[in-house]
Amino acid sequence: MDRLPHESVDLIYIDPPFYSQKYYEVIWDESAERYAFEDRWRGGRETYINYLLERIRKMHDKLNPTGSFWIHLDWHIAHYMKIELDKIFGQANLQNEIIWQRTSAHSDAKRFGHVHDTLFFYSKSETFTWNPLFGPHSPEYVEKFYRFTDRTRGRYRLDHIIRSQSMGPRPNLSYEYKGYKPKWGWRVVREKLENLDRDGRIEWSKTGRPYLKRYLTEMKGTALTSIWADILPVQAHAKERLGYPTQKPLALLERIVSATSNPGDMVLDAFCGCGTTMEAAQRLGRHWIGIDISQTAIRVVENRLRKIGAPAPQVVGLVETEEQLRRLDPFEFQNWAINAVQGRHSTRKIADMGIDGFTFLENHPIQVKRMDDVGRPVIDSLVGVLEREKDKKGMVIAFGFTRGAIGEVARLKRESGIEIQLLTCSQLLEGISASQMIL
Incomplete structure (x- = not known):
């Protein structure tokens, strides 16, 4: 995300892993491979919130002044997040809680069953893209208001064509038509009234009062509200289902993209998962950027877009080999390593006090070494950091470790209760599951 220019995105939607203590493991039918996707939050609520806010602040910088931000949350965390989001976007810029x-x-x-998710819709300013959307009228509404029928155009209702007293007189709308001259005038000029009458759209009551006929088939429908009960989740046998455990329905994302962006706009999903936002944006003629920590997810998105005939996307930052890792500059390598374990980056790039980042949610120190044979001195250094931070757990990421380093880590756990996890780049490239993460 750091590579994106400031104020270059028109719509941001994110569906971060929910604060729900769940693990998911999924088999993708297309390749018969087993991939692990986690919705994993070990640690406190504040740590989870800080993890998201660090990223959302960056997203706010990337958003155009007329842009919109959507975040998809569940009941565990939604209203804790709202307090913090109000600070970033401004309370007045919360447009909807959906x-x-x-x-x-x-x-x-x-307790009552939890059957809903919450989406917060913020604008960056008071001027933002908004395209009203409409849904079909309910059968009850149709029966109540569209009570008349004609043979050619179907159901219709009667609406006012003459002005009321509260609207006041208008000289250009005060005229007689077919012997009828309303006291306060008509709502349209004579020429338009004549055209409506020729088209069979004026109906006269038994008392001689004219009305405008509005046909059901020509109405936009009912304006959507902040409660969306008409979009079903992705069903087990649905054609769009990819097997991703938290996959959202395409219709949901199409609604968001349609309402708060225009064709040609740039849409960003920074937790893109299996790519539903990307498909919605592609189908609706928007440009898009998808970001995900999982290299597997990126491959899934590529395959999904290929199936709908989209041009092959440009993939940036997808590291696949140790050789590619070795070509990264030190800070890029460090960022890759921290991201690979879903960690939080240290805000200090220079004089970082021996801490390059922190483990996901539990905030244990991480050291990243772009070395092949990390030895005992690095372990001793991390122990010093842990003593200073009054912590008993830490992590080192490198290309490889010496026997001395591995032996010292085992001794520390056995004799001092200090747990240090050693992770190699090859492990991270292959993908590390929740069971392999001890911190």
Whole structure:
């Protein structure tokens, strides 16, 4: 995300892993490979919030002044996040709290079933892109208001064509038509009234009062509200289902993209997962950028877009070999390593006090070494950092470790209760699962 110019994105949608203590493992039918996707939050709520806010502040910088930001959350964390989001975007720029009813039934033994997610929709300023959307009228609404029918155009309702007293007189709208001259005038000029009448759109009541006929088939529908109960989750046998455990329905993202961006705009999803936002943006004629920590997810997105005939996307930053890693400059290598374990970056790039980052949510120190044979001195250095930070756990990421380093880590755990996880770049390139993460 750091590579994106400031104020270059028109719409940002993110669906970060929920604060729900869950693990997911999925088999993708297309390749019969087993991929691990986690929705994993070990640690406190504040740590989770800080993890997201660090990234959202950067997103705010990338958003155009007329842009919009959407975040998809569940009930565990939504309103804690709202307090912090108000600080970033401004309370006045919260346009909606959207309730998406994702399922109609959920059994909870001792409380009402949780059947909804929350989406917060913020604008960056008071001027933002907004395209009103409409849904079909309910059958009850149609029965109540569209009570009349004609043979050619179907159901219609009667609307006012003459002005009321509250609207006041208008000289150019005060005229007689077919012997009828309203006291306060008509709502349209004579020429338009004549055209409406010729088209069969004026109906006269038994008392001689004219009305305008509005046909159901020509109406936009009912304006959407902040409660969305008409979009179903991705069903087990749905054509769009990819097997991604938290996959959102395409219709949900199409609604968001349609309402808060225009064709040709740039859409960003910084937790793009299996690429639903990317497909919605592609289908609706928007440009898009997808970011995900998982190299597997990026491959899945590429395959998904290929299936709908989209041009091959440009993939940036996808490191696949140790050779590519060795060509990165020190800071890029450090960023890659911290991202690979979903860690939090140290804000100090120089004089970092021996800490390059912190483990995901539990905030244990991480040291990153662009070396092949990390030995005992690095372990001793990290122990000093842990003593200073009053911590008992830490992590070192490198290309390889000496026997001395591995032996010292084992001794520290056995004799001092200090846990240091040693991770190699090859492990991270292959993908590390939750069970392999001890911190």
